[in-house]
Amino acid sequence: MKGADAEDLALAYLQKQGLKLVLRNYRARGGEIDLVMRDAKALIVVEVRKRSSTRYGTAAESVDARKRARIVLAARWLLAQRADLAKLAMRFDVVTLDADDKIEWIRAAFDAEG
Numbered sequence: 001m002k003g004a005d006a007e008d009l010a011l012a013y014l015q016k017q018g019l020k021l022v023l024r025n026y027r028a029r030g031g032e033i034d035l036v037m038r039d040a041k042a043l044i045v046v047e048v049r050k051r052s053s054t055r056y057g058t059a060a061e062s063v064d065a066r067k068r069a070r071i072v073l074a075a076r077w078l079l080a081q082r083a084d085l086a087k088l089a090m091r092f093d094v095v096t097l098d099a100d101d102k103i104e105w106i107r108a109a110f111d112a113e114g
Contacts, residue, residue, distance in 0.1 A: 006050035007034055010095040013103050019044060022085070023078075031074030035095075036085075043088040045075050047109075050097040059096035060106060068092075072112050 011021060014037055022043070023036040035046035047067070049059035056062075071092065079086040094109040 006097050006101075007048045009097060009101060010046065010048040010103065011035060013105070014046065014095070017105070026074060026078055028074040028077030031070035031072075031077070033071060033074045033078065036078065038088070041089060043085050043090045045071060045090065045092050047071055047092075047094045048097070049094060052099045059098065060094055060104070060109070063094050063109065068110050075112070 007024070011024070014035070015021065019037040019039050021035065022038050023033070026033040026036055033045050034048040037044040037046055047063055049062050051057075051059040051062065075090065075092075079090075090112070091108050092110050092112070094106040096104045096106070098104075
């Protein structure tokens with residue numbers, strides 16, 4: 001399974017939970033955001049991680065400090081470009097998929113400070 005396939009599964013899952021897609025694969029200098037979603041109250045920045053094995057750690061563990069910093073940087077670029085989104089509260093979530101494509105949604109997995 002490719003990263004885009006994992007993102008497709010995560011996107012479908014989040015939409016079933018009531019979230020709306022704002023952007024997909026947003027790229028900015030120094031970082032990328034897999035999915036930018038909205039619910040009634042917040043803008044949700046989502047990192048999608050797929051691991052077929054836990055030999056080198058879980059999918060959630062792979063969102064390390066360096067990866068989080070790159071996501072936060074991209075989010076700051078996004079808010080600088082989109083004043084309409086900057087008005088919303090923001091949350092950083094992680095969606096993981098295991099070898100069997102079982103999804104875990106970790107809400108507020110980290111904050112902008114790291």
